[in-house]
Amino acid sequence: MISVALFNNKGGVGKTTLTYHLAYMLQRLGHRVLTVDLDPQSNLTAAFLDEDELSAVWQEPLQSDWPLLDGQQKLLFRVDGAGTVASAVEPIMRGLGDVRFVDPVTITEGLWLVPGDLNLSAFEDKLSAAWPNSLIGDHAALRTTTAFYRLISNTGTRVNADIVLLDVGPNLGAINRSALLAADTVLMPLAADLFSLRGLRNLGPALREWRRIWQTNVLQHIPRDIPAPAGTMTPIGYVVMQPKMRLDRPVKAYQRWLDRVPVVFANSVLEDAPSGGESYEIATLRNYQSLMPLAHDARKPMFDLRSADGALGSTQTLVQRCYQDFRALSEELLRRLADHQPAGR
Known part of the structure; x- marks a missing residue:
């Protein structure tokens, strides 16, 4: 099992859309894929689950005078008992214990989701306080700092x-x-x-500093009964997400x-400049803005849209191109991951 964090210090680059479609395509290629929504905004969770499922997962009661249709009731079975x-x-946030391992949501065969939750933002202060104490080997702090890794590993x-x-x-x-310390590798979506x-420029030095502190000052203090990540966070490349072209801004x-x-990327993210002419660009994805509303309404990936979903004529050609692009991206990602085996404890 190898983990990939999709991360960019700049928002609005299509990170969640990329994660969602990569998950489906990797599953389509025969891999067992677990997605974990570690963004308190929970956009990935909202992409996978409809509003009724979100209400169930977040334990928000539905209006009693809004009866569920048979199809909706069947869908709720897949989130029954799942946690976020x-x-x-x-338990860590409330000071009552250690991480509570939860059941993921089965999206489809071979694809699972550990849902996100807006309440996760409350964990920020706890993690901030735990970081300096982790440097001196405080066991409670170490359990807090490694909570995400242990949840990911267990699930x-x-x-x-x-x-x-x-x-x-x-x-x-x-x-x-x-979250990033828990990742074996990092893939960066860019505009x-x-x-x-x-x-x-901000992200690269931060990753290197976190890696250095973790591997030099923290790992030596972690007891064997607390599973901990190696803190590799190896950058494996970037994906360029093409923006929607504007008439007032030329292509050049x-x-x-x-x-x-x-x-x-070479100077700020990598510790050493790439050698041998290796490219760290994994793919450039064209803009599929016209497909997004259809995919949202159909609750499926853009490359799975059919004529019944409104993908007609030239739109269907774009759907096929989208499938080819994401398949090529996924195959290249798999090739690069094969060279970066996890090195956890």
Whole structure:
């Protein structure tokens, strides 16, 4: 089992859309995939689950005068008994115990989700306080800092996952530090703009510093009865998400920023510049903005849209192209992951 965190310090680059479609495509290619929503905004969870399922998972009571249709009642069976990331760490947040392992939601055969929850944001302060105490080997702090890793490891083992995709929010706070430390590798979605480049310049040094502190100052203090990550967080490359073209901004304006990405990635994210001419660009995905509303209404990936979903004529050609693009992306991702085996304790 290998884990991949999809992360960029800059938001709005299509990270959650990428995670959602990668999960389905990797499953389609025969892999057992676990997705974990570690972003308190929970956009990945909302993409996978409808409102009734969200209400059930978040334990928000439905209106008693709104009877469920048969189809809705059947759908709720797949979230019955499932927990969220927030409910898993609730005992730690309340000072009542350790991480509570939860059951994931079965999205389809070979694909699972540990749902996110807005309540996870309350874990930020707990993680911030635990970080300095982890450096001196405080066991309660170490259990807090490793909570995400242990949840991911336990759930992934139970479903026999091959790949774990972690959706992480766009900031460098304590929640994301703990989430990224739990990841074997990091995949970075980018837009061809100044903000994404600034995000890379901030992200690279942060990853290296977290890795250094964890591996040099923390791992030596962790007892054998607390499973802990190696803190590798190996950057395996980036995916360029093409924006919707605007008439007031010519294509060459995007190309100007795009040309800078390889150098910034090598200098800011990697400890050493790439050698042998290796490219860290895994793929460039075109803009599929016209497919998104159809996919949202049909509650399925863009590359699964059919004529019955409104994908007619030239739109169906775009659907086929979308499938080809995500398949090529997934196959290249798998090739790179094969070279980065996890190194947990």
